[in-house]
Amino acid sequence: MDKMDLKLDNFKKDCKKQMEIICEGLQHQKTEITAIEQSLSDMDSRLQADENNTECLLKQSSFLQSKVDDIENWSCRNNIRIFGFPDNIEGNNLPNFLTTWLQEVLDLPEALSYGIERAHRSLASSKTSKNNSTKSIEDSPDVRAARKVANFIGSEHHEVTFTPEKGISCLDEVIRTLETYDITTVRASVGMYLVSRYIRKTTDSVVIFSGEGSDELTQGYIYFHKAPSPLEAAEESERLLKELYMFDVLRADRTTAAHGLELRVPFLDHRFTTYYLSLPPEHRVPKNGIEKFLLRAAFQDSKLLPEEILWRPKEAFSDGITSVKKSWFALLQEYVDSQVNNSDLERAEEKFPFNTPSTKDAYYYRQIFEKHFPGRADWLSHYWMPKWIKATDPSARTLSHYKTEDDKNGAEKVHLDRC
Structure with missing residues (x-):
């Protein structure tokens, strides 16, 4: 009987010790849960603050945009457009x-x-x-x-x-x-x-x-x-x-x-x-x-x-x-005239189907280009030419304010250069 009592007492002690361990674990988990709940609460507070800040920023942005719109409307009415001038520019004038x-x-x-x-x-x-x-x-x-x-x-x-x-x-x-x-x-x-x-x-x-x-x-x-x-x-x-x-x-x-x-x-x-x-x-x-x-x-x-x-x-x-x-373009044309045959120019479209040269100097420059860069003519999408006039050459010396007095008394020429 004494042995049974002793075993029972030991069993009770073990159970009590296990209960204490379990209670201690539960207390620790409770503390962690409390900390997590506090963190979540803090996060909710910060999110709420961020939402308030965002709303405030949106209101400020809307206000600033309205001011920009007011400035643009004013500038349009006054034929003025403003684009980030240097700070030391005074006034809106050229x-x-x-x-x-x-x-x-x-x-x-x-x-x-x-x-x-x-x-x-x-x-x-x-x-x-x-x-x-x-x-x-x-x-x-x-x-x-x-x-x-x-x-x-x-x-x-x-x-x-x-x-x-x-x-x-x-x-x-x-x-x-x-x-x-x-x-x-x-x-x-x-x-x-x-x-x-x-x-x-x-x-x-x-x-x-x-x-x-x-x-x-x-x-x-x-x-x-x-x-x-x-x-x-x-x-x-x-x-x-x-x-x-x-x-x-x-x-x-x-x-x-x-x-x-x-x-x-x-x-x-x-x-x-x-x-x-x-x-x-x-x-x-x-x-x-x-x-x-x-x-x-x-x-x-x-x-x-x-x-x-x-x-x-x-x-x-x-x-x-x-x-x-005597303009530079005329000097070049005189030289090129002896370098390119009329027959070569007549067959220019066969040799150069893309951006076909229509003058001897254009033909001469194209020949040199093809020597250095064969098959790369598409690097240039089109020739530079003036608009709104009938131009066959881009030289400007034939315009009236380039002419000598003798030229001005003669017939008006039609081609313009880089005018």
């Missing part, structure tokens, strides 16, 4: 914008063709006593214009002259560098290629400025005078800007990069292009027989450029480097 913009693109040398866009760029460069370079054949309009501006603003000016023979001799190299056979691009690239080589060999300059994009953006080509309406002129301007990579920007980039130079094109600064394209179409068209009228007018009272340079008519890039008596 002169203020251009003045600030020019201040931000100083401190680099200037080079290449001498139109109104380059005159503005030279003005900026002169403030830091940088160099200006102009390429030309003797007695060219660009040289005379560049000398006037250099004297007026007191900049150090360099002139790079070359003979027609020297220009013709580098055609093969230029076309290989460009990877295109577009007529006006090839013509204009010769001078730019030669002046870039001069800068690389004779100066320490590596980064240079040029005026690409100005004609496309500010409607500088002569054929814009023939635009049927301001809206169609604006659409053409945007088309030209979108195609710059095939023409002027291709030329500027390849001819300078071929000599290790880095080109900057301030007229394609995104702030300036955004601002200019936001202006009403009727403000951007040529006026009073003057292309780029708005850009010129912005500097009318500044006395920063000679008056005759500010209002100088558009000069075609490849033509401004040569004498008015």
Whole structure:
């Protein structure tokens, strides 16, 4: 009996110990459950706060959007569109914008063709006593214009002259560098290629400025005078800007990069292009027989450029480097006439079914291109040609304001170049 009692007592002790262990476990689980419940409660509080914050942010966003809409409605009523100008732009007018913009693109040398866009760029460069370079054949309009501006603003000016023979001799190299056979691009690239080589060999300059994009953006080509309406002129301007990579920007980039130079094109600064394209179409068209009228007018009272340079008519890039008596395109055509037979041109469509050349110089450039890049003619979707006129060639020297007095008395010619 004593043994049975002893076993019973031990069993009771074991059961009690197990119960204590179970109770301790249950208490620990209860504590964990309480902690989890507290965490869930905290999460609910934070979610509620986030929902309140989100609702608040949505209300603020809606309020700000309404203010933006109010500004846009006001700007539309007043023919003004606002696109994130630099903080230091005061007022919504082109002169203020251009003045600030020019201040931000100083401190680099200037080079290449001498139109109104380059005159503005030279003005900026002169403030830091940088160099200006102009390429030309003797007695060219660009040289005379560049000398006037250099004297007026007191900049150090360099002139790079070359003979027609020297220009013709580098055609093969230029076309290989460009990877295109577009007529006006090839013509204009010769001078730019030669002046870039001069800068690389004779100066320490590596980064240079040029005026690409100005004609496309500010409607500088002569054929814009023939635009049927301001809206169609604006659409053409945007088309030209979108195609710059095939023409002027291709030329500027390849001819300078071929000599290790880095080109900057301030007229394609995104702030300036955004601002200019936001202006009403009727403000951007040529006026009073003057292309780029708005850009010129912005500097009318500044006395920063000679008056005759500010209002100088558009000069075609490849033509401004040569004498008015004989244009660069005419010199090229004379040379090519002895290199391409009439029979070759007559069979041009058989040899070149895509972008078939219609002139001897176009045929000659295409032959050189195919030698370096056979079967790659589709790199160029179309030739650069002016609109709204009957043009068979892209050269502008046949327009009235390029003619000599004898020419003006003669019959009017019909083809225009890069006008």
